[in-house]
Amino acid sequence: MAKTAIHAEDLVKIYANNFKALNGISLSVEDGKTFALVGPNGAGKTTLIRILTTQIRPSSGNAFVEDLNVLTQDDEIRRIISYVPQEISVWTDLSGYENLLIYAKIFGIQKEERKKRIDEVLNKMGLYSVKDEMVRYYSGGMMRRLEIACALLTKPRILFLDEPTIGLDPAARKVVWDELKSFKEEYGITIFFTTHYMDEADMYADEIALINRGELIKKGNPEELKGLIGGEIIQLELDGYDEEILYKIRELDFVNEVFREGNEIRIVTKGKGLELFDFLDFIKRLGIKIKKISLKQVSLDDVFLKYAGSSIEARGRAVEVARVRSRIRKA
């Protein structure tokens, strides 16, 4: 069996105001994997990451980071991990180089080693050319890459990232992840990150845990999770239909589930085959006209929707906008 990088057992966290952020979460992360904790805002993602990074203590339960106990061996854990919080964690009134220098000194990296390591992470994160500019003039993506550079200075064994690409545009998100992936390949570190971008988890994570209201909903690799739903989704609008047609569709052997949202019918198929053609044949035989039809891959959001009863994307937006604004204000 592969080594375990992170192991959580029945973690519960109740804050002073009686808010129950975690309600008994257990999970394990294999060494060297990229693990995504996915859920809407307020699901408990940040609380879990703060417990694992030994910032706060759980109300009950326990967790281990590389077999070190978060309750009793927190000092040792802090020597092998690095963490990038959701909020800005660099000094915006210093240059990028100075930020890395201060962090290098905080971590006690020896003088001879310092310059070499700083140059290395600056190059890795593609920031060498802007190293002497004030961080407040950096773009959001550059700031994030600097924060990750600060986290990588110590060559951690496990890297914790809390919403690493929040508020970044898709191009900037891709750059951040490309740099992370190349670093991971080189040093074989474990990455544990939280996100409410489903596509991000889908694209970059080896393993995903979906959480909602402080509870683990489902866990697995992206394909397994999407497999829980079925193959593909056929979305269509028909020119007049009744419950009987819906019933007939439901009875088809390749159909997993049928939902109706207004005029739109969503059909979840069982496997990844040529079911769309079979379906078109079937509709033709019934003699019904199709107004609109499209085929869509199952996304993790569909999985979340099924097991949590609400869509993560829809809930995320408004909160995110507010948060991004406050990020900008603070910078």
Next chain:
Amino acid sequence: MNIIEVLRYMGVMMELEFRRIMHDRTELYTRAIQPILWLVLYGTVMSIVRAIPTGNVSYIAYITPGILLQSTTFVSVFFGLQMVWERESGVLKKLLTTPLPRSSIVIGRSMAAGIRSLFQILLIVPVAMLLGVQFINVAFFILSVLIIFLVSGGFASLSIIIASFMKTRERFMGIGQAITMPLFFASNALYPVELMPKAIQYFAYFNPMSYAVSATRALMITGDLSTLLFDILAIMIFDIIIFIFASLAFKRIIE
């Protein structure tokens, strides 16, 4: 608590402050306006009135150490209160996951306030000299700067304790004033303690500012070192007690 780690981190935090000040000096200058006005306007006028007995030194010379301390205390108190801000920013969270002992985060942060204080002294002292204040000698002056440095750290920690009770960053200015003004007026900064009503005199005896003023006035102006050791001892005790409480209060800031 590992002393070497704490000292090392203190050094790093001071370097951080130094670098920030070098990049943006506006705040430094604006914060120097008030104390300079105290010396130039209040000091000059009160010297003419001669209402306060100051022995054989001029009134401006008498209040210079107090004004320096008032200015540095104000800077330190605000510096500590800013931790409320940082609670919401990522820097503090990130520092918590580094191998540093937690107490060193508080103490390092407090002593970095001393760096800002040093810059205040650099701006105010030349003005005092232009007004005719004579300092005894360089060695004594440097020693008094060290004392101000220590006191600044203590006051920054005091404000960290208060900050830990604050839920939001509003009322920031008000709280800053509410801490510094009583410390300043109920001390021997502007007038001898003996001139105060009895009740306030008692407060002044527990006011660390009084001991700081007494020590720096001895070293900068009067040269009468008879109470110096006792004053320094009082300041050290204040610092140690306040550092311990601030480290405890820090827990509340994290959660």
